Amino acid sequence: MANSTSAALKRITTHSLQEMKQRGEKISMLTAYDYSMAKILDAAGIDMVLVGDSASNVMAGHETTLPITLDQMIYHASAVVRAVKRALVVVDIPFGSYQGNSAEALRSAIRIMKESGGHAVKMEGGAEIKESVMRVLSAGVPVMGHLGLTPQSIYKFGTYTVRAQEKAEAEKLIEDAKLLEACGCFALVVEKIPAALAKKVASSLTIPVIGIGAGVEVDGQVLVMHDMLGITQEFKPRFLRRYADLQQLMTDAFKKYISDVKTKDFPTSKESY
Numbered sequence: 001m002a003n004s005t006s007a008a009l010k011r012i013t014t015h016s017l018q019e020m021k022q023r024g025e026k027i028s029m030l031t032a033y034d035y036s037m038a039k040i041l042d043a044a045g046i047d048m049v050l051v052g053d054s055a056s057n058v059m060a061g062h063e064t065t066l067p068i069t070l071d072q073m074i075y076h077a078s079a080v081v082r083a084v085k086r087a088l089v090v091v092d093i094p095f096g097s098y099q100g101n102s103a104e105a106l107r108s109a110i111r112i113m114k115e116s117g118g119h120a121v122k123m124e125g126g127a128e129i130k131e132s133v134m135r136v137l138s139a140g141v142p143v144m145g146h147l148g149l150t151p152q153s154i155y156k157f158g159t160y161t162v163r164a165q166e167k168a169e170a171e172k173l174i175e176d177a178k179l180l181e182a183c184g185c186f187a188l189v190v191e192k193i194p195a196a197l198a199k200k201v202a203s204s205l206t207i208p209v210i211g212i213g214a215g216v217e218v219d220g221q222v223l224v225m226h227d228m229l230g231i232t233q234e235f236k237p238r239f240l241r242r243y244a245d246l247q248q249l250m251t252d253a254f255k256k257y258i259s260d261v262k263t264k265d266f267p268t269s270k271e272s273y
């Protein structure tokens with residue numbers, strides 16, 4: 001008989017996410033890139049973990065998400081998968097590994113699934129990547145779409161400002177969202193778009209729509225872990241709520257350790273053999 005512990009650890013699937021949308025239960029999602037953080041996050045009860053290509057920024061210190069490679073994404077994703085017992089793990093296919101070539105998209109998605117053990121992939125874009133999305137889906141790999149501010153296209157946008165404020169871009173975004181749903185995507189991320197537009201997208205689709213900087217009237221929320229924990233301090237968009245000030249906490253701990261070493265306060269005899 002299933003006890004309460006095993007029931008609590010019942011895996012989140014694309015199907016359970018769909019049911020959450022149907023019953024109006026909001027879906028929680030955060031990024032993670034390594035084993036230790038993913039373990040804490042999963043144990044806290046997160047529904048979805050995104051191994052985002054934001055690893056390029058917060059783990060590797062690049063200015064954009066463009067430099068991260070498929071091998072590097074697989075490295076991060078496999079560490080996360082080893083830690084996660086309950087959440088659905090979604091892995092970003094990095095820039096240059098799927099656009100404009102559906103055969104390459106399929107190869108990249110299969111490598112991610114086989115080598116990392118991730119449960120789904122995320123791809124940025126709408127009609128322009130339709131073939132790649134369909135090809136990946138045809139192999140049985142669940143795909144999450146990503147519209148609005150798509151950071152892999154930052155050099156096309158030229159700015160990280162709110163997207164789809166103009167009618168034409170908003171209409172294209174709605175069309176793209178419907179197209180991705182029709183293709184068979186299991187969920188969609190909408191990033192940095194007006195709340196009213198995000199609400200319209202979420203109510204027009206049957207698949208879950210997860211927002212970041214897209215207001216509250218969507219089916220769930222995602223943030224970058226390092227931003228919401230206050231490890232990064234320089235990134236301050238309006239949509240970001242900080243749930244901790246880990247930069248300060250860590251700085252204090254590091255300073256205390258350095259001081260204890262210098263003053264021979266650490267280690268004591270109790271901490272020695």
Ligand code: KIV
Binds near residue numbers: 051212222
């Ligand atoms: O890479 C990432 O962290 C993302 C989120 C911002 C949605 O794509």
